[in-house]
Amino acid sequence: MTTYSAVRTTGIYCRPGCGAKPLAENVQTFELAAAAEAAGFRACLRCRPYRVAGTVADEAPELVCRAVQLIIAGVLDAAGEAALAARIGVSARHLRRMFHEHLGVTPDQFARSRRAHFARRLLDDSELGIAEVAFASGFGSLRQFNRAMREIFRASPKELRERRRKTDRLTADGGLVLRLPYTPPYDWEAMSGFLAAQAIPGVESVEGGVYRRTITLDGAPGLLEIGPGGPDHLLLHAHLPFWEGVMHVVDRAACLVGLETDLSTARQFLSGDPELAPRLAARPGLRIPGAWGPFEVAVQAVLRNPPETLQEPDEVRREPRHRTEVLAVLGAGDRELSPWRDEPGGLGSAGEQAGHARDVLGERESAGGALPGSGAAGAVVGEQADAHGVKRGRGEVDEVRRGRGAVGEADEVRRRGGDVDVVRGGRGAVGEGDQVRRGGGGADEVLRKIVEVYGIAVPGLGFGLTHLFPAPEALTGVEPVAALAREVADGNIVLDCGRPEELARRLEQVAGVSRRAAQLVVMRLGGRDAWPLDGDAGHLSPWRSLAAFHHLVDDYAKVS
Incomplete structure (x- = not known):
């Protein structure tokens, strides 16, 4: 944990290791830079404490x-x-009091x-x-x-920029580097x-040590x-x-790779366990x-950890809504991918984001162009629906028209070697019995097909990245994650750890979600006491998440 030292006589606070050597009686310590600033101190120009990790102690x-x-x-x-207080189940006054007492700020x-x-x-x-x-x-x-x-x-932003050092500047071949x-x-x-x-096939990849x-x-x-x-x-x-x-993009990226947590107290506590100490x-x-996208993490956990009473799913079923030529049109990006998500006054709910994306796709397709705004990523969303029009409205994605030639009621959409074949079993429109069969490969293959069929295609990225993960609304008829998708799409389950115990309980009540899957979701969303392994390990509470992750990492290392 970083402790900041503030000097009363100068009104400046520093991070550990700064060359300044004030008298000890003039020094006041703070656990957060924000607390030092709230007390009236400014950041040191020499050690620049704003450039270090400002994690909250566990x-x-x-x-x-x-x-x-x-x-x-x-x-x-x-x-x-x-x-904010309502999300974690306390009053605003109590939340402010807790922040003042433990962090020194509101x-x-x-x-x-x-x-x-x-x-x-x-x-x-x-x-x-x-x-x-x-605005970033x-x-x-x-x-x-x-x-x-x-x-x-x-100082003003202009003055601050003039003070930057040459070694600070980061350059890259396109994009923003931070x-x-x-x-x-x-x-x-x-x-x-x-x-x-x-990694979810088509959405995530790790090559050469880069995620x-x-x-x-x-x-x-x-x-x-x-x-x-x-x-x-x-x-x-x-x-x-x-x-x-973009600040929220950076924050969520840091959370994804575990940089927003300080686990020093958890490590000290767990080091007393003879089994965990060597790990x-x-x-x-x-x-x-x-997790970048909580919903995608939940889908992945369900598919990789089915309930013991169920066999691993051999197929992905849903009530299809489209021709096979436009398999990618129903996904609109993960409900949780937008950094503004569904907060009041934000930049759009999941359904509105989905509708916006589809509106743009329809306009650009008719004009033979690419999706505007995606040039920085080299991502062009193309080859989309000529059989659909989709309207948007308050989180719902509604079909408004179909083209001719819909797949028959008893038809089967089957993937073979990466291609999609339509096996005609009848005529007319697709019915409830249709399925996208899995040819093997376990949960990864099911995830790949879900992404390819219901996610929006983003060609030209390389590194095996091909699609955006579909929104909950697109998977409400896809087994075995249909029940989970419906609960999230309807707002009955909010995938965050404002109340981790309640989240785990609610997830375990959903059809197809095992206890292990629910605990994995809670762990990935920041719950400190999740236990996605066998047994109880109550003696490791309240830091079971870190203990469990040590076991999981060692298991992956053995497999690889």
């Missing part, structure tokens, strides 16, 4: 840690502290500090204009941006190995690349259709991975 109460994760996810961008002050620090890093590292930096960092206006930067850094700071040690090899083993995935922002596709950088940071290459709100010593930098 010794803070779980309620506070859950609230922090929701702030990182952008909850306070579109709502106030009352909405939730709003914590969020503002994060935005300002991210903006300062963009000013240092990138060539984005001042206005682009403001989540500020609502230039006036708000200038005021916050002057209050926190005592550092993802962390406090060593950090085991990227183990993290990338886990992500490779769990890549497709994403969608407000209906437009993009590409992220995360790989090793320096001794205290990873490098993120973001190829996005626009830069507005912890062998992998001191192991972090628990998060």
Whole structure:
């Protein structure tokens, strides 16, 4: 955990290792940079504490840690502290009291500090204009941006950019390159190995130690690349259709690779267990991975961990809605992929994002063009539906017309060697008995077919990336994940860890979701006490997630 030292006589705070040597009686310590700023101190110009990982210590109460994760996810961008408190089941007053007691700041002050620090890093590292930096960092206006930067850094954004160092600037062949700071040690090899083993075909890949995935922002596709950088940071290459709100893209990428959590207290606690102690010593930098798209993580967990009473699914069934020539049109990007998601005042619900993407597709297809805004990623969504028109409305994706030549009622859509064949078993429209058969390959093959059939195609990316993961609305008729998709699409289950115990209970009540799958989802979404293994391991509570992940990583290493 990073501890910041503030000097009362100068009004400056520093990170550990700074060359300044003030008198001990003049020094006050803070666990967060935001707390030092709230107390009236400014960042040191020499050690630049805004450039290090500002994680919250895991010794803070779980309620506070859950609230922090929701702030990182952008909850306070579109709502106030009352909405944040409601997500974790407490009053706004109690939440503010807990933040003051354990972090030294209010939730709003914590969020503002994060935005300002991210903006300062963009000013240092990138060539984005001042206005682009403001909106990329989540500020609502230039006036708000200038005021916050002057209050926190005592200088205007223009003055701050003029102070940057030559070594700060990052360049890349297209896209935006940013550092993802962390406090060593950090085991990227183990993290990338886990992500490779769990990669969703067509959506994620790991090659040459670099993790890549497709994403969608407000209906437009993009590409992220995360790989090793320096001794205290990873490098993120973001190829996005626009830069507005990119702070949330970076935050979610950091959460995905486990950089937003401090596990020092958990490691100290678990090191007392004789079985875990050697594992912890062998992998001191192991972090628990998060999730870019909570829904895709849930689908993956269900398919890879079916209930014991069920056999592994041999086929993906649904009530088809389209001709085989347009298999990719129903997916609109993961409900959880947009950094603004479904918060009040955000940039669109999942259904609205889906409708926007399809509206654009229809317009561009008729004009013979490509999806606008995706040039930065080299992603062109093409060869889409000529048989469908889709309208959008309050989270729903509705079919409004069909072309001629629909597949017959008893027809079977079958994949062979990557191609789609229609095996005619009748005539007319496709009925409930249709299925996309799996030719082998287990859960990976089922995931691949789900992505290919219901996700939007994004050609030209390479590295095995071909599609965006489909939204819950597109999978409400696809077994064995139909029940889960319906619950998420209807808003009955919210996939975040505001209340991890309740989330696990709700997931286990869904048909087709095993206890192991539910616990894996909770673990990936930030729950600190999930246990997706056999037995109970109550003696490891409340840090069972880290213990379980050590077991999982070792199991993957043995298999590989």
